[in-house]
Amino acid sequence: MIQLQPFAPHIRRGRIAAEALPAFAQVVKEEGGRLVALWGSDDHHLGAGYALHVTFITALGLVWISADLEAPAPAHPDLAGVFPQAERMQRANFDLLGIQATGAVDARKWLRHKAWNEDEFPLRRDYAARAADGQPPRAEFDAYPFIRVEGDGVHEIPVGPIHAGVIEPGHFRFSVVGERVLKLEQRLGYTHQGVEKRFDGLDIATGARLAGRVSGDSHSAYAWAYCMAVEQACGGEIPARAAWLRALFLEIERIANHLGDLGYLGNDVAFSFGFMQFWRIKEDWLRLCEKCFGHRYLFDCIVPGGVGVDLDDACRTQLAALTLAIDAEVRELKAVYDEHATLQDRFTHTGVVKPQMAARLGLTGLAGRASAQAWDARAQFPQAPYDQLDVNMATARRGDVLARAEVRFAEVHESLRLIREILGRLPAGAIRQPLAAVPGVCEGLGWVEGWRGEVLVAVRIDATGRLDRVHPHDPSWQNWPLLEVGVLGNIVPDFPLINKSFNLSYSGQDL
Amino acid sequence: MIPGILLQIIQTLVAILLAPLLLGWVNLCRAWLQGRRAPPLTQPYRVLKKLFHKDAVIAHTASPLFRFAPYMVFACMALAAGIVPTFANDLAFSPAADAIALVGVFALARVFLALAAMDIGTSFGTLGARREMLISFLAEPALLMVFFTASLISHSTALPTIVETLAHKEFVIYPSMAFAAVAFWMVSTAENARIPVDNPATHLELTMIHEAMILEYSARHLALIEWAVSLKLFTYSALGIALFVPWGIAARGDFAALPLAFLALTLKMVVGGATLSLLEATAAKVRLFRAPEFLGTAFMLAVLGMLTHFLLEV
Numbered sequence: 077m078i079q080l081q082p083f084a085p086h087i088r089r090g091r092i093a094a095e096a097l098p099a100f101a102q103v104v105k106e107e108g109g110r111l112v113a114l115w116g117s118d119d120h121h122l123g124a125g126y127a128l129h130v131t132f133i134t135a136l137g138l139v140w141i142s143a144d145l146e147a148p149a150p151a152h153p154d155l156a157g158v159f160p161q162a163e164r165m166q167r168a169n170f171d172l173l174g175i176q177a178t179g180a181v182d183a184r185k186w187l188r189h190k191a192w193n194e195d196e197f198p199l200r201r202d203y204a205a206r207a208a209d210g211q212p213p214r215a216e217f218d219a220y221p222f223i224r225v226e227g228d229g230v231h232e233i234p235v236g237p238i239h240a241g242v243i244e245p246g247h248f249r250f251s252v253v254g255e256r257v258l259k260l261e262q263r264l265g266y267t268h269q270g271v272e273k274r275f276d277g278l279d280i281a282t283g284a285r286l287a288g289r290v291s292g293d294s295h296s297a298y299a300w301a302y303c304m305a306v307e308q309a310c311g312g313e314i315p316a317r318a319a320w321l322r323a324l325f326l327e328i329e330r331i332a333n334h335l336g337d338l339g340y341l342g343n344d345v346a347f348s349f350g351f352m353q354f355w356r357i358k359e360d361w362l363r364l365c366e367k368c369f370g371h372r373y374l375f376d377c378i379v380p381g382g383v384g385v386d387l388d389d390a391c392r393t394q395l396a397a398l399t400l401a402i403d404a405e406v407r408e409l410k411a412v413y414d415e416h417a418t419l420q421d422r423f424t425h426t427g428v429v430k431p432q433m434a435a436r437l438g439l440t441g442l443a444g445r446a447s448a449q450a451w452d453a454r455a456q457f458p459q460a461p462y463d464q465l466d467v468n469m470a471t472a473r474r475g476d477v478l479a480r481a482e483v484r485f486a487e488v489h490e491s492l493r494l495i496r497e498i499l500g501r502l503p504a505g506a507i508r509q510p511l512a513a514v515p516g517v518c519e520g521l522g523w524v525e526g527w528r529g530e531v532l533v534a535v536r537i538d539a540t541g542r543l544d545r546v547h548p549h550d551p552s553w554q555n556w557p558l559l560e561v562g563v564l565g566n567i568v569p570d571f572p573l574i575n576k577s578f579n580l581s582y583s584g585q586d587l
Numbered sequence: 588m589i590p591g592i593l594l595q596i597i598q599t600l601v602a603i604l605l606a607p608l609l610l611g612w613v614n615l616c617r618a619w620l621q622g623r624r625a626p627p628l629t630q631p632y633r634v635l636k637k638l639f640h641k642d643a644v645i646a647h648t649a650s651p652l653f654r655f656a657p658y659m660v661f662a663c664m665a666l667a668a669g670i671v672p673t674f675a676n677d678l679a680f681s682p683a684a685d686a687i688a689l690v691g692v693f694a695l696a697r698v699f700l701a702l703a704a705m706d707i708g709t710s711f712g713t714l715g716a717r718r719e720m721l722i723s724f725l726a727e728p729a730l731l732m733v734f735f736t737a738s739l740i741s742h743s744t745a746l747p748t749i750v751e752t753l754a755h756k757e758f759v760i761y762p763s764m765a766f767a768a769v770a771f772w773m774v775s776t777a778e779n780a781r782i783p784v785d786n787p788a789t790h791l792e793l794t795m796i797h798e799a800m801i802l803e804y805s806a807r808h809l810a811l812i813e814w815a816v817s818l819k820l821f822t823y824s825a826l827g828i829a830l831f832v833p834w835g836i837a838a839r840g841d842f843a844a845l846p847l848a849f850l851a852l853t854l855k856m857v858v859g860g861a862t863l864s865l866l867e868a869t870a871a872k873v874r875l876f877r878a879p880e881f882l883g884t885a886f887m888l889a890v891l892g893m894l895t896h897f898l899l900e901v
Binding site: 232233234235239240241255342344345346347348349351352353356416418419421422567568569570571572 | 617620621622623710714782783786788789790791792793794802868869870871872873874875876877
């Protein structure tokens with residue numbers, strides 16, 4: 077029914093008729109796979125109509141299929157019936173491109189917050205930038221019907237998008253009886269910045285800078301995924317040393333984020349000691365990054381064709397020494413967390429996502445591994461240099477806040493070990509190589525296991541070597557709906573803790 | 588009578604003026620224990636000064652009650668501070684208000700704050716008010732029981748009489764007061780919105796109890812409430828001192844002992860504040876629905892204290 081061609085290591089590519097999509101998705105589901113990303117493109121300038129792109133992860137690796145959709149009213153059968161995680165992606169796809177998922181249960185808008193009109197689709201080729209004609213969007217009543225819970229004593233608590241702390245904006249609508257949460261509904265999209273539109277027409281180097289800024293805490297993951305896609309498209313190899321340094325940057329980022337989150341988890345139960353200690357360690361870590369690589373969060377260290385900074389011997393020694401010191405300190409702090417009765421009481425059985433639910437709704441990444449969803453691209457589908465590193469995956473079954481904390485602890489130690497191994501085996505040689513000339517219209521798909529989960533960046537480059545369509549995909553797309561599930565039956569004051577244990581990206585999925 | 592009135596005025600003023608200093612000290616100790624650089628001791632005064640210089644922002648839906656509540660809360664706390672003997676036992680107000688009235692004064696302040704929180708109509712205000720009422724209706728009986736234990740010993744609910752019995756009569760060890768002391772500590776963490784019941788430093792609006800009620804306040808209103816919060820902490824500390832370590836409080840008419848009494852008060856507050864921050868640094872906040880268990884334990888301990896009094900001390 078469909079021919080899948082090997083496209084890149086662990087990635088297969090195929091085209092399919094739109095009507096056959098649900099059947100194909102069903103097969104993937106029965107084989108134990110899951111849907112990762114769904115996006116669309118307007119291909120009028122290539123002499124086609126619209127296209128829908130879907131990627132699945134299966135036991136074989138990533139499958140990237142595309143379906144041509146007919147203009148002027150592109151539509152495809154709903155996939156959310158098979159993979160519920162597709163629902164919000166389909167809604168966003170409609171807001172941006174006007175691609176309809178026929179038969180979808182939920183057809184409310186998702187990313188559009190009155191910044192453009194209902195009948196306009198910013199990613200379409202014929203979308204005239206409003207800046208040109210100077211017309212503001214029509215005044216419109218922001219009708220977003222939240223799902224109401226009816227009954228005796230039920231009331232709603234609207235929270236956000238502006239919060240008491242300085243965090244990203246998102247709206248949470250709780251339906252509660254007393255303190256118990258009956259339903260939580262999220263509304264996101266407040267940080268929509270038109271990133272995908274911005275990519276259009278950029279040169280490849282600038283695109284790397286933009287890709288890294290999709291979600292700042294996952295800079296290295298996005299930059300690497302983007303560069304991987306571009307290098308795939310151009311058909312270029314990168315020097316071995318560059319690949320190893322990229323893995324180094326990715327693990328550094330993972331550790332920095334995990335340390336921060338472990339501190340925040342302590343802070344959210346008012347255990348400031350843990351907060352201060354983890355953040356002190358994180359600060360040491362970031363300062364060394366700034367000293368060695370010129371940026372605390374390693375911004376723009378990964379560039380198309382390799383990496384932008386090299387590691388000298390002095391820094392290599394310091395980095396190795398610091399990993400040992402942090403290993404010991406984190407072990408000590410874990411003992412403090414483990415033996416703190418109140419903290420353990422707050423963490424256990426809070427925000428539970430059962431493995432069955434996680435599998436059905438496609439929970440992924442770190443949160444998925446805490447609910448027995450054993451997927452880690454570094455271990456199962458390793459790209460260079462992970463194919464030589466032998467990553468140990470950390471998993472847990474309980475799926476509560478404690479499980480997510482424990483997976484973080486395990487991953488911190490594993491990443492510290494990986495860093496020491498990388499530092500010991502770092503091959504010599506060049507760190508960057510110019511990209512091969514663009515052979516014409518070409519495409520690539522980068523796939524990196526970031527700290528939050530798998531980060532995908534799909535890239536299409538036009539014949540002149542400029543970016544034509546770039547779609548960055550954050551694992552938060554799949555995981556936000558699971559937060560709605562995890563909070564059910566918990567009490568309202570436990571929500572911030574549960575939310576923090578997932579720590580999902582707003583900007584990464586609002587784009 | 589004249590010295591009584593004079594001492595009453597001085598003592599109330601001392602409480603009002605020095606209360607932010609105690610809060611500053613607690614914050615200082617907490618910062619040290621967490622291994623970070625501490626804000627200056629006078630930080631709470633700076634915050635008050637800053638807030639008094641700002642323009643108040645008030646919601647359109649606010650009724651006069653919302654504006655009035657901060658003054659009421661501050662007045663209640665100032666009154667409460669006047670009832671509790673801190674360094675002198677010769678208080679002119681004491682015949683008018685005893686320990687039970689004190690609980691009533693605290694309750695009055697709370698009712699006004701809760702009403703003001705609901706008046707504004709935001710979900711967080713109502714949420715905080717509801718939680719505050721849940722906590723207080725469990726904390727108040729336990730506090731009363733603590734007072735009753737002390738009252739049974741001294742045969743009076745007037746605080747100066749209690750202090751006189753415990754500090755200025757023959758020295759006796761009261762086992763019942765040990766139970767009462769633990770209960771009192773538990774109640775005062777809940778009443779003062781401290782860890783493990785509430786977290787005064789949080790920015791997570793969904794977890795707040797006390798802070799959720801005052802989210803809509805700004806400028807002078809917020810300053811008064813913040814000041815009242817520090818005054819409440821000071822009053823509770825003074826209460827703890829008066830009930831459990833009253834030695835050093837100057838006896839009625841003993842003016843020569845006043846300087847020493849003031850020194851003793853300072854010392855006790857310094858030690859008390861450090862202990863509070865130590866306990867807070869090692870504790871985490873309990874789940875909201877564990878707070879009733881926590882306060883139930885406090886109530887039970889206070890009752891045990893009373894029973895111990897009848898078993899061992901009568």
